[in-house]
Amino acid sequence: MTSLHILLQSAPPGAGMQQLLVIVVIIIIFYFFMIRPQMKKAKVEKEFRETLKKGDKIITIGGIHGRILELGDTNMLVEVDNNVKLRIERSAISVDATKIINAPKNEEKK
Secondary structure (H helix, E strand, O other): OHHHHHHHOOOOOOHHHHHHHHHHHHHHHHHHHHHHHHHHHHHHHHHHHHOOOOOOEEEEOOOOEEEEEEEOOOEEEEEEEOOEEEEEEHHHEOHHHHHHHHOOOOOOOO
16 A cells, blocks of 8 residues: 555656756766867867878877878878888877977977
């Protein structure tokens, strides 16, 4: 009999709206702290890979250093040593490491 009474009890007025509000707030927090920054990072990486040109120095995610010889839509030919060439995917380029290696060298202050 007591389990029937528990099942027949109604929720207090407004409880459904509070639960819905909590779920919406969690989704908004999840979007602003996880999804949006990841989308921004992907956009920056895509733009960087599109601006690569022949002769640029790069570093792959695996740590291979090289210079671009040819560019394709999804891959590129990279020279890593004299007469040693590798064909790699554009997505295998480490954007952060490549930006560091290509950054202008700051002259030491006197």
